[in-house]
Amino acid sequence: MRDSRSQEPYEVGIPTEVYFGPGRVVELGTNLREREYQNVLVCTDETVAEAGILDRVEQSLRGSGLRYTIFRGVQPNPDIGTVLNGTREATDNAGKDGYDCIVGVGGGGPIDTAKAMSVALTHDGDIRDYVSYTTGQRKPITDRTLPVVAVPTVSGAGAEVSPVAVIVDEEIRVKVGFFSLRLFPVIALVDPTLMVTVPPGTTAGSGMDILAHAFDALVSRRGNLLSDTLAVGAVESVFRYLRRAVRQGDDIAARGALASASIMGLLAIYLGKGGAVHTIGEPLGTICDVPHGYACAVALPAMMRFLNQVCSRELARIYRLAGNDPPEGIDEETMAGRAVEEVETLIRDIALPSLSSIVPDPDIGELADASIRHLAVDRIPVELSRDDYVGLYGAIFSGSR
Known part of the structure; x- marks a missing residue:
């Protein structure tokens, strides 16, 4: 850690109540009832329903005597159309009393869709008016939010x-x-037993998103001691447990460790205001229609190499966090290079395919244009040009991660 990080100011205001532990999905209805919620909107996708998870959610809601409506139309990389479709369906089924809360069940897609629907259901006009970035916010999100x-x-x-x-x-x-x-969830019910049916490929890509969050926090211009500490915990957990979770999905210890690492990684990038890898991962996910976690995974080694000269201390730290005991006399630059190799080995071990095998004919210019407009470009420790991004995308698609 750079000494200056301990002096960096930060603000913490995390209102979410986190309930973590195997089997805690049974408490969902009780938790909602304690908040005097009676009419519940559930936002999810077909994958969750097919895995039997939705049945467990419904059982808890029914057991607490709650009324609920389910929208299960969330798609990977959900878009504005998904939000509007869900809002229309929910409004048609709301009844005279409307909803008291919205429960997002699934990965980031259903939960983010639930947040956007919480705005769309309670605010007038075009939902795009409430976008904070990239297009600029025209109307405020108010306390009417569900x-x-x-x-x-x-x-x-x-x-x-x-x-x-x-x-x-x-x-x-x-x-x-x-x-x-106001979009912070009021409750996060984190039950590792809900994660045992996640396929290996999804587990792998999503786990690498944790590592990308942690890396982005560690190299952020605006990071601090707290964000660094959270990032360290996330990195350690990913290297220790991701291979296990991919190989044996019902390993509850691995699933639980990654569930906590997911929280640590997000809070690290949020409090550290990072985003280097995500300036590539988000355009890849949108333009090439690949899962977000996978996009960040294939972008991570390239960005690590690019930042090696200015972030060798942070990369050397990742090398140690990967479980290595550095030999005597090894220098920081060497450890930084080996950190990239550790990440590439992890990607191979969890069997993530090359990007070129999925997207054979990319428009690298369009991707670079999207990256240079990304909100987080000013948080990277060096200034990247469009040509830099063209080079990064070229390396990613050529397989020279």
Whole structure:
């Protein structure tokens, strides 16, 4: 850690109540009833329903005597259209009393969709008017916003403790963000048993999103001692447990460790205001239609190499956090290079495919243009030009991560 980090100011205001532990999904209805919620809107996707997780959620809601409506139309990389479809369906089924809260069940997509729907259901006009970035906010998100409850079934995005909903605006092919402290979930019910059915590929990509969050926090210009400390915990957990979770999905210890790492990683990037890898990962996800975690995974080694000269101390730290005891006499630059190799080995071990095998004909110019417009470009410790991004994308697609 750079000595100056201990003097960097930060503010912490995390209002989310986190309930963590295996089997705690049974407490969902009780938690909502204690807050005097009676009419509940559930936002999820078909994957959650097919895995039997939705049945467990419904059982808890029914057991507490709650009325509920389910919207299960969330797609990967959800867009504004998904939010509007869910809002229309929810409004049609609301009844005379409306809803008291909205429960997002799933990965980052359903939880972020729930947040955006909480705005759309309670605010007038075009939902795009409430976008905070990239397009610029025209109307404020107010305290009318429907309370959000998060039940994550995938470890990675950390949406369960985030005040941001990231949604694709399909009209401009850019991921936009709804940001407000009112979008912090009031409750995050984190039950590792809900994650045992997540397929290996999804587990792998989402787990790498945790590592990307932590890396972005560690190299951020605006990081601090607290964000660094959270990032360290996330990095250690990913290197220790991600391979286990990919190889044996019902390893509850690994699932639980990654669920906590997901929270640490998100809080690290949020409090440290990072985003280096995400300036590539988000355009890749939107333009090339690949999962967000996977996009960040394939971008991570390239960005690590690019920043090696100015962030060798941080990369050397990642090398040690990967479980290595540096030999006597090894220098910082060597450890930094080996950190990249550790990440590449992890990517191979969890069997993530190359990007070129999925996207054979990319428009690198369009991707670079999207990256240079990303909100986080001013948080990277060096200034990146469009040509720099063209080079980074070229390295990623050529397989020279």
